[in-house]
Amino acid sequence: MKFAVIGAGLAGLVFGAMAVKDGHDVFIYDKNPSAGGVLALCESGDFRFEQGPLLMCDLLPGEPMSNLLAEFGIHLDLMRADRNVEMPDYSMHRPEEYEGPYWRRERLKKLFPEDADGLNRYYRFYDRMMRVRYNLNRKPSAAGIIALAMSFIPVARYARMTAQELVGHFFKNEKLQALYTGILADYCADPREVWGLAVPLTNLETGFDDRIPLEKNGRHYYGGFGYIKGGCQKIAEELADYITRKGGVIRLNTVVDRVLIEGGKAAGVLLADGTREMADIVAGSGSGRDFFLRSVGAEHLDSAYKKILDTYRPMEAVFMVHLGVDFDPVKVLGTALCYCYGSYDLPRATERLRSGEYHDGEDGFLLFVPSYHAPEFAPAGMHCLTVYTVAPDTLRDGDWESEKEKYAGHLLERAEKYLPGLRQHIITEKIMTAADYRELTHMSKSSFGGTVPVWHQKNPPHKTPVKDLWFIGQQSENGGGLWAVSGGAAAAYRECMRKKRGRKK
Ligand SMILES: Cc1cc2nc3c(=O)[nH]c(=O)nc-3n(C[C@H](O)[C@H](O)[C@H](O)COP(=O)(O)OP(=O)(O)OC[C@H]3O[C@@H](n4cnc5c(N)ncnc54)[C@H](O)[C@@H]3O)c2cc1C
Structure with a gap:
């Protein structure tokens, strides 16, 4: 069978890897110059940075995502890690001597x-x-x-x-x-x-x-957290390598405009350059609303699926300031990841976020040092530091492009509470806003981690009302995250194959 997969993010790569493993013809399309979606790296000067996941769960040896990757012969080099927490007026730093x-x-x-x-x-x-x-x-x-x-x-x-x-x-x-x-x-x-x-x-x-x-x-009993040595893009590189070695094709710099539907069945994809590529099965990822309303067409959906598209709630965006610095932030922070909360009032923080009011760092932010697990991201003696926070996709007042320098300045000022003198040690700076994430993920509304884990919320299911059309990725899974996305894509592939086998009988 021939598969057309839209998006070479984690979801598309896992779905594609499952299909090539079973001997199918696989074509994956992605608008970006490299595979991985938010797993891909970005650069500024001589420094490289992760644009996506930080501390990863379910990936250590024996854990579910690591077991899934092992099915493709992929074994990542991981290091266990933890994080410190700063609350507005108390801190939780792990003890110097282990206390149990x-x-x-x-x-x-x-x-x-x-x-x-x-x-x-x-x-x-x-x-x-x-x-x-x-x-x-x-x-x-x-x-x-x-x-x-x-x-x-x-x-x-x-x-x-x-x-x-x-x-x-x-x-x-x-x-x-x-x-x-x-x-x-x-x-x-x-x-x-x-x-x-x-x-x-x-x-x-x-x-x-x-x-x-x-x-x-x-027995391996508790879940742990870790970093991938050399960076999170290694997951995408390894999966892409597996797919191409098995004869799959990953077409980069290629936008899919529409899913072709013939006789109520997915029949292939229409690329932005006008090329029609036919397939037996189509799997799409990205934003549920964009995918179904822009690329599939509401006329092909039933009322139950449309209702889910109307009601599910994607997360908002992130505002990130990537810095190349000439000192080691881990020596000051005592950790490569620190959650710095600025408020105890979480309902108000969420309300602000959803109304488009950017908190300007007041509600909190994260300090993350990717060169800790990937020293090669920075020149010798230097380090990478990412200061970031959740932020509305669309600002109620102003727009990201004109406000970003001011907001980055404020965030760094706040970060100096934990990293005194930070601004005197910056070699290079790269700001990423919701607009950059919309571009990277091909979404009209950026949603950094998938859908908000609202209790009883239904996300667009893998199986769609269109025969042989499947939906995968961060917006198909409640809460998002690497294991939810990769496990969900694998489950969607298995369900797709069960249905196919069922129909043949
Ligand atoms: C800042 C940040 C921090 C995170 N932190 C964590 C964490 O700590 N732990 C964790 O587990 N997870 C984390 N995540 C979440 C995790 O990284 C994502 O859920 C997961 O990588 C999403 O994979 P995906 O394939 O669904 O989407 P994406 O990575 O968005 O990939 C989708 C790809 O499809 C392409 N595409 C879509 N539509 C089309 C089209 N029509 N034509 C061509 N190309 C198209 C996009 O351009 C993109 O490349 C984080 C994410 C971000 C952004």
Whole structure:
């Protein structure tokens, strides 16, 4: 069979790799000069920077995404990593000497003595949720399903709570509550609209101290975080290499204008230069609304699918300032990644973001040092530093192009709270706004990480109302992220093949 895949981001590459592995003819089209979508690097002077993922989950050996890549013979060189957190008036830095897996609980008890009992209860609940997570990630089997059901029973009563209700159930102090819901602001999500069980799952303790063991009773049990040595673009390079070695074709600098539909069935793609390329199966990625309303046509969709397109909520954009600097920020920060929160009021921060009001760094930002895991990104003795924050795709006041220099200046000024004198050490600077991300991802509204993990929200499903047309990528998965996107693309391919086999019978 012949497959046409729109987009050589992670989703398109995984879908394409699955298809070439099964011996199909695969053609992948991408508008950019290199494969990877947001996994591709950008440059400024002699420095290179990652435009996409930072700290990655599910990718360490034995974890789900690493198992998927191993199916294509891909084994990435990973290093475990963690992050520091700065709240507006307290810090959570991992201890110099290892203090065990519950160091945060003990430190927080000292900071919030009124919540000592709540912290004990939360960490008992957390441990139970880790058992659920472990069972969820196990290879499907009858015993695994029973183990999952059994492990879920003790946490079932929390499954009706929102994230805000859950932290309110365990903790009285709002400053402590915000430590556990702060990460949701990164997903542009208000804790009142997110499923409560997402709280422990987005706050894995292994992400705050990379010395916490991942094994339990001789098994890989806890999820860990890591960086890919040499940069996240390696995932895309390895997948693209696998696809082309197996005879697949990746057409770069090529825009797909439309999906060709004949007799209610996807029949190929129409490229921007007018070329028609026929295929048996078409898979598209990118923005759900752009893809279906611009490239497919609403007349081919049923009312249920149209309703999902009308109601699902993509995340907003990011505002990034990439810097080449002549000092080592890790020596000052004590870590290569630091989340710096400026507010405890997450509902207000989310509301601002959605209304187009840019917080100008006030609500928080991240400090990230990609040259820590990829020293080759910077000349010898120099380092790369990315200062970035979530930001509205479309500004309520002004536009990104005319405001970006001013906003970058303000962000760097705030970053000096943690990196004193930063602005005197800048060798090169590259600013990336929502407009740059729209260009990179071919989306009319930039959405950096996929869809907001709103509880009960339906995202455009992989299977579409058009026969042999599949939708994959960050907007098809609730919450986005590398494993959701790659696992989702693999699941879509398997479902597509099951349907094909079913039809032949
Ligand atoms: C700043 C940032 C930080 C992130 N941090 C993390 C993190 O810490 N952990 C994590 O797990 N994930 C993170 N992510 C999310 C993760 O990187 C993405 O969800 C994932 O890489 C998206 O892959 P994709 O294939 O869906 O989309 P994309 O990477 O956007 O790729 C889609 C590609 O398709 C092309 N395309 C679309 N339509 C067409 C068309 N019609 N014609 C031609 N080409 C087309 C686009 O140009 C693009 O190259 C982050 C993302 C960003 C941007």
